Amino acid sequence: MLEVSREQALAYRIAEQGLHRSVADPYDLPLLDLGLQDSMRDTAALSLTARMPDPVTPESLVDDARLALVWSHRGAPHFHRRTDLPELTAALVPVDDPDALARMLWQKKDIQAADVSPVDIVFTTARAIRKVVTKPMTKGVVSGEITKLLPPAFSRWCRGCNATHVHEQLMRIASLHGGARLEAGQSPATLAPLEDRGRMSTRPTPAAVSRLIEQYLRFNGPATQGDSAGFLGTAKTSVSETWPASLAEVKVDGRRTFIPADRLSALENPPSAAGVRLLPPLDPYTQGRDKAVLVPDKARAKEVWKILGSPGALLVDGEIMGTWRMKASGKRLAFSLAEFDPLRRSDRETAEDEAARVAAARGCQDFSVTWG
Incomplete structure (x- = not known):
């Protein structure tokens, strides 16, 4: 069995995720096989800016007809290649009721009240979405319309909306099965029918799930079954049922992990x-579920991953060495960078160059950088 150090595993991960800027077109970035989350303003564009030779603007992502924004992993919005959507949709079909229940984030008492299996709940909601979303519609309108078509047990009281409507997470995980995508760049969130919906399939495709797990392990490995389940938003037992056969076991500083067998040579060197x-x-690098591997120091980890309002991460020579935030004031951006340990002057200067790239991606020529 191959045994590697934590530093070696992270160097492999950095390379697999494209952080060496060896690909010029975002569409060709291998990491897009897994998708790019876009939950916060310009997250996907800034993740690409960290990986592309030139800054990537949010507008260029919105205008790229080869890409689609959909609710996918964990119900979060991700950019995916349109050609990958059929395989992705198949991979997101729950393999069983425990899988569906974990993805829905419901309690067992909620399922008992609904008196319907979790898988049936997901696909009943998907059918309602398919019926309602025949043109671009805001999320609020879609939610209201499908709530009318669904049993009352599918709905929850929403304090923010001051109304009762379909459970938010349920709508998110059912939307792709219902043939709906998100209109990129729109606020409030707007759903639209996928141009090539195809027929809805409710049958699990274990091979597609296994390939999705392999993708996670390629870009975030070596990692464990639990790490994979956390990324997919399901239970570890559900992942074990579709665990790929073509994996190699690797020890990372004594920890038992897995990686696709065809990536072993890349991991070794x-x-x-x-x-x-x-x-x-929410960059893909910090979305790895093994946070203790990414940042072993617990106090520093709390600074990187906050319960609310997490900052960006300052990556220096393979280690997360600080955090950063930016604040817009008109057409001016103010960057605030905080280092965990004093950095070399050259690293500070390079970090400031990176801030200039982020500003360019945001369309701001006027920016400032302060260190705290």
Whole structure:
């Protein structure tokens, strides 16, 4: 069994995620096989800016007809290649009721009240979405319309909306099965029918789920079954049922983990992790579920992953060495960078160059950088 150090595993991960800027077109970035989350303003564009030779603007993502924004992993909005959507949709079909229940984030008492299996709840909601979303519609309108078509047990009281409507997470995980995508760049969130909906399939496709797990392990490995389940938003037992056969077991500083067997050579000899990057909140690199591997120090980890309002991460030579935030005031951006330990002057200067790239991606020529 191959045994590697934590530093070696992170260097491999940095290379697999494209942080060496060796790909010029976002569409060709291998990481897009897994998708790019876009939950906060410009997250996907800034994640690409950290990986592309030139800054990527949010408008260029919105205008790229080769990409689609959909609610996918954990019900979060992700950019995916349109050509990948059929395989992705198949991979997101719950393999059984425990899988569906975990994805829905319901309690067992809620299922008992509904008196319907979790899988049936998901696809009953998907059918309602397919019936309602025949043109671009705001999320609020869609929610209101499908609530009328669904049993009352599918709904919850929403304090923010001051209304009772379909459970938010349920609508999110059912939307892709219902043939709906998100209109990129729109606020409030707007749903629209996928141009090529195809027929809805309710049958699990274990092979598609296994391939999705392999993708997670390729870009975030070596990792565990629990890590994979956390990313998919399901239970570990559900992942074990579709655990890929083509994996190699690897020890990372004594921890038992897995990686696709065809990536072993890349793991054994990863390129140097040297370099500085400003990773936005919810960047794929910090979305790895093994946070203790990414940032072993618990106090520092609390600074990187906050319950509310997480900052971006300052990546220096393979280690997260600080955090960063930016604040817009008109057409001016103010960057605030905080280092965990004093950085070399050259690393600070490179971090400031990275801030200039982020400002360019946001369309701001006027920006400032302060260190705290």
